[in-house]
Amino acid sequence: MGILITGADGYLGRRAVSALLETTGDEFVLAVRAADAAELAAKRDRLDAELGAAGHGRVTVVGADLTRDDALADVDPRRVTAIVHAAAVTRFSVDRETAQRVNVDGTVRLARFARRCPDLRRFTLLSTLYTAGRHTGDVPERRHEDAGFVNFYEWSKWRAEQHLFDSGLPLSVLRLPTVIAEDDGGTVVQYNAFHNTLKLFYYGLLSLMPGEPSTPLALGTAAFTSAAVAHLVRPEVPAGIYHVTPDPAQTLTLGQLIDLTFDVYERDDNFRRRNLMRPIYCDRQSFDDMVDIARRLKGGPIEQAVASVAPFGTQLYLHKTFRNEALRAAWPGYAAPDPLALADAVCDHLVASRWGRQPVTRQLEGAL
Amino acid sequence: MSNVYVSDFVYALGSRKTHVTESEAAGRLLSSAEDLESAGFAWHHLCEPGESAYGLAEAVTAQLAESGRLTGIDAIVYATCLPLNGNIGDPGEFARTRDVKHLMDFPASRLQADFGLTDAVVLGLNQQACTAMPGSVRLAGALLAAEPSWRKVLCVTADRFPDGAIYEQAYNLISDGGAACLVGREPEGFRLVSAHQITNGALGQATDDETVGSYFSFTHRLFRESLDRAGLTVADVDWVVTQNTNDKAWQILARLLGVPLDRVWFPSMPDAGHIISADNIVNLAQLIASGQLRPGQRVVLMMAGFGLNWQSLILEAV
Ligand SMILES: NC(=O)c1ccc[n+]([C@@H]2O[C@H](COP(=O)([O-])OP(=O)(O)OC[C@H]3O[C@@H](n4cnc5c(N)ncnc54)[C@H](OP(=O)(O)O)[C@@H]3O)[C@@H](O)[C@H]2O)c1
Numbered sequence: 001m002g003i004l005i006t007g008a009d010g011y012l013g014r015r016a017v018s019a020l021l022e023t024t025g026d027e028f029v030l031a032v033r034a035a036d037a038a039e040l041a042a043k044r045d046r047l048d049a050e051l052g053a054a055g056h057g058r059v060t061v062v063g064a065d066l067t068r069d070d071a072l073a074d075v076d077p078r079r080v081t082a083i084v085h086a087a088a089v090t091r092f093s094v095d096r097e098t099a100q101r102v103n104v105d106g107t108v109r110l111a112r113f114a115r116r117c118p119d120l121r122r123f124t125l126l127s128t129l130y131t132a133g134r135h136t137g138d139v140p141e142r143r144h145e146d147a148g149f150v151n152f153y154e155w156s157k158w159r160a161e162q163h164l165f166d167s168g169l170p171l172s173v174l175r176l177p178t179v180i181a182e183d184d185g186g187t188v189v190q191y192n193a194f195h196n197t198l199k200l201f202y203y204g205l206l207s208l209m210p211g212e213p214s215t216p217l218a219l220g221t222a223a224f225t226s227a228a229v230a231h232l233v234r235p236e237v238p239a240g241i242y243h244v245t246p247d248p249a250q251t252l253t254l255g256q257l258i259d260l261t262f263d264v265y266e267r268d269d270n271f272r273r274r275n276l277m278r279p280i281y282c283d284r285q286s287f288d289d290m291v292d293i294a295r296r297l298k299g300g301p302i303e304q305a306v307a308s309v310a311p312f313g314t315q316l317y318l319h320k321t322f323r324n325e326a327l328r329a330a331w332p333g334y335a336a337p338d339p340l341a342l343a344d345a346v347c348d349h350l351v352a353s354r355w356g357r358q359p360v361t362r363q364l365e366g367a368l
Numbered sequence: 369m370s371n372v373y374v375s376d377f378v379y380a381l382g383s384r385k386t387h388v389t390e391s392e393a394a395g396r397l398l399s400s401a402e403d404l405e406s407a408g409f410a411w412h413h414l415c416e417p418g419e420s421a422y423g424l425a426e427a428v429t430a431q432l433a434e435s436g437r438l439t440g441i442d443a444i445v446y447a448t449c450l451p452l453n454g455n456i457g458d459p460g461e462f463a464r465t466r467d468v469k470h471l472m473d474f475p476a477s478r479l480q481a482d483f484g485l486t487d488a489v490v491l492g493l494n495q496q497a498c499t500a501m502p503g504s505v506r507l508a509g510a511l512l513a514a515e516p517s518w519r520k521v522l523c524v525t526a527d528r529f530p531d532g533a534i535y536e537q538a539y540n541l542i543s544d545g546g547a548a549c550l551v552g553r554e555p556e557g558f559r560l561v562s563a564h565q566i567t568n569g570a571l572g573q574a575t576d577d578e579t580v581g582s583y584f585s586f587t588h589r590l591f592r593e594s595l596d597r598a599g600l601t602v603a604d605v606d607w608v609v610t611q612n613t614n615d616k617a618w619q620i621l622a623r624l625l626g627v628p629l630d631r632v633w634f635p636s637m638p639d640a641g642h643i644i645s646a647d648n649i650v651n652l653a654q655l656i657a658s659g660q661l662r663p664g665q666r667v668v669l670m671m672a673g674f675g676l677n678w679q680s681l682i683l684e685a686v
Binding site for chain 2: 290
C-alpha cells in the first residue's frame with residue numbers, strides 16, 4: 001500500500017517525498033512528467049540519487065503527464081491509499097490555456113483516478129494561499145468565493161480546489177506560502193518572483209516598488225512546508241483546509257522586508273559603493289506603467305526580471321491576513337520560521353551567491 | 369532671494385529631420401522603431417555630414433545677435449554633453465603632427481572671436497552630459513554672485529553625435545541640437561530661484577538599464593530636494609519642464625510627486641526626441657510661445673544625464 005505523489009521531482013515534491021520517507025513506513029509511487037522513456041529514465045536516476053538509501057525498495061517512479069488522458073495508466077489504483085498532488089505549472093506568468101490544461105484539467109484527471117482507488121484515505125492538494133485571489137482582510141481556512149484573481153496561476157489553483165471540494169474525495173488542501181529558502185539558514189535553490197524582485201533592487205534596475213509598505217507577506221521555507229506536508233497527510237490528522245503559514249503576528253510586512261533587505265545590501269561593499277537609493281512605493285497605475293515601459297526595453301535585464309514580478313505585483317496592494325487556527329490545532333508543535341531572521345538570512349545568501357551565480361565562500365557560509 | 373534672471377531662450381536642431389522608422393532602417397537605433405514610437409518618440413533631427421556642433425552653437429548665438437541681445441556679455445559658459453564637442457580641432461592633425469594644440473581648439477574661444485565678444489571670458493563645461501545646460505545656468509548665477517561688476521553671461525550648449533553613432537541613448541531617441549540663453553541682472557524672463565544637482569559618480573558607466581532603473585528614485589529625490597532647498601512645496605509649482613524621455617516615465621513621476629500631468633511640459637518630444645542637453649531650453653521656449661505662462665508662475669526644470677548627474681533649476685516668470 002502506498003502514497004502516490006505527483007510532481008514528485010518538483011522543488012517541494014522531492015522534499016515532501018524525503019520527509020515522508022522519514023516519517024512513514026509507506027511505499028511510494030512517484031509520478032513525474034516525462035515526454036518519453038529517455039526523460040523518464042533520467043528523472044528516475046536523479047530521484048534515486050537524491051533519495052539515496054531511504055528510497056531503496058520503497059519508491060517506484062512512473063511517468064505521468066497529467067495533460068494526457070492515460071496519465072496514470074501505469075499505476076494500480078488498488079495499491080494507493082493516499083495521494084499528494086504537487087504537480088502544477090507554478091509560474092505566475094503562466095497563460096490561461098496552459099494553466100487550465102495542467103493545473104485544472106490535470107487535477108480533474110487525478111481526481112477521476114482517485115475515485116477508482118478503493119482504499120484511498122486522503123487526497124492532499126498542495127495549493128497556494130493566493131487562491132484567495134483579490135480577497136482582502138482576514139482570510140480564513142475555508143473554501144473561497146471567486147473574488148477575482150491577479151494571474152492565471154492563482155486562478156487555476158483556485159479552480160483545482162473548487163473541483164476537488166465538489167469531488168467527494170477525503171480531501172485536505174494545504175495552502176502554502178511563497179517559499180523563499182531551503183530552511184532557516186537562508187540558502188536559496190528555487191528562484192521565484194520574490195528573489196527576482198530583490199535582485200532588481202540590488203542591481204539598481206528598479207527603483208519603484210509595487211504595493212503598500214503595510215501589506216503582510218506570507219513567506220515560508222521548503223523545510224517548513226515539507227514538514228507540514230509530512231505531518232498533515234497522516235491519517236490521524238483530520239482532513240481539512242490548512243494555511244501552512246506563520247501566525248499573522250509573525251508575518252512580515254512589505255515595508256519591513258524592503259527595509260531589512262536594504263540593511264543587508266548596505267553591508268555589502270559592492271552595493272554601498274553604488275549609492276543606490278531605496279525604492280519608492282508606487283500606486284498600481286504607476287507600476288503598470290513601469291511594467292509597460294519595461295516590456296519595451298527589449299533584450300535588457302529589466303524586461304526579463306519585471307516580467308517575473310509583474311504578474312504578482314497587484315497582490316502587494318491587497319492586504320490579506322491569512323488565518324492559521326486549523327493548522328495550529330492540527331499541528332500543535334509547529335514552528336514556523338522567524339520571519340525577520342529568515343528574510344535576513346535569505347538576503348545575505350542572495351548577495352553572497354549573487355543570486356546563485358557564484359559559490360558562497362566558506363567564511364560566508366559559516367556566517368549564514 | 370536671488371537677483372539673477374534667465375532669459376532669451378533660443379535653439380537650433382540638426383538640419384535633417386528624419387522619422388524613427390527611417391532611422392531604424394538605417395541602423396541608427398538599438399530599439400525597434402515600434403518600441404520607440406510607443407514611448408512617444410517619432411521624429412528626430414540629425415546634422416548633415418558637413419554640419420558641426422560648433423555650427424549649432426553659432427546658429428543659436430546668431431539668433432541672439434540678430435535680436436540685438438548679444439551686448440554686454442561678460443562671460444560665455446560653453447557646455448557640451450560629449451567632451452569631443454569641446455574641441456573643434458582635427459584629431460587627425462594631432463595624429464599627423466603629434467601636436468596637442470589640435471586637441472585644444474576651443475569652440476568657446478572661437479565663438480567669442482566670431483561674435484566679437486571681446487570683453488567676455490570663456491568657461492567650458494563638458495562633464496555633466498545632458499544636464500550641462502542647467503549646470504551652466506547655475507554656474508552663470510554663481511559667477512554673477514562672485515563678480516559684482518559683471519552684468520550678463522551667455523550660456524550656450526551644442527552637441528552633435530559623431531558620424532556613424534547610434535542615435536539612441538538609454539532607450540531615448542536622440543537629436544543633434546544646440547541651445548542658448550542669457551543669465552543677467554535685469555529682471556527679464558525668469559528669476560532664478562534656485563539650482564540643484566546630484567551626482568552619483570559610482571554609476572558613471574551605468575548601463576542603459578541601470579540608467580532607467582535609477583531614474584525614478586533619483587529624479588524623485590532631485591525634485592523633492594530642489595523644492596526643499598527653495599523653501600517651496602509642490603503646491604508652489606506651476607510647471608515642470610522635463611527632458612524628452614519615455615512619456616510614461618513622467619506620468620509615473622507626476623503621480624508620485626503630486627504634480628498634475630497637464631502641468632508637466634515636454635511638447636517637443638514627438639518632433640525632436642531627446643535633444644541632448646538642449647531639451648529644457650527647447651521645451652521652455654515652447655512653453656513661453658504657448659502663451660500659457662503667467663507672471664509669477666514657478667517652473668521647475670529637470671534633467672538627468674550620464675555621470676550620472678541629475679540637475680534642476682527653479683525659475684519664476686517675471
Ligand atoms: N514553491 C512555492 O513557493 C509554492 C508556493 C505555494 C504553492 N506551491 C504549490 O506547491 C506545489 C509544488 O510546487 P513546487 O514549488 O515544487 O513547483 P515546481 O518545482 O515547479 O514543481 C512542479 C512539478 O509539477 C510537474 N508538472 C508540471 N506539469 C506537469 C504535467 N503536465 N504533468 C505532470 N506533472 C507536471 C513538474 O514537472 P516538470 O518540471 O518536468 O515540468 C514538477 O515536477 C505546486 O502545486 C504549487 O502550486 C508552491
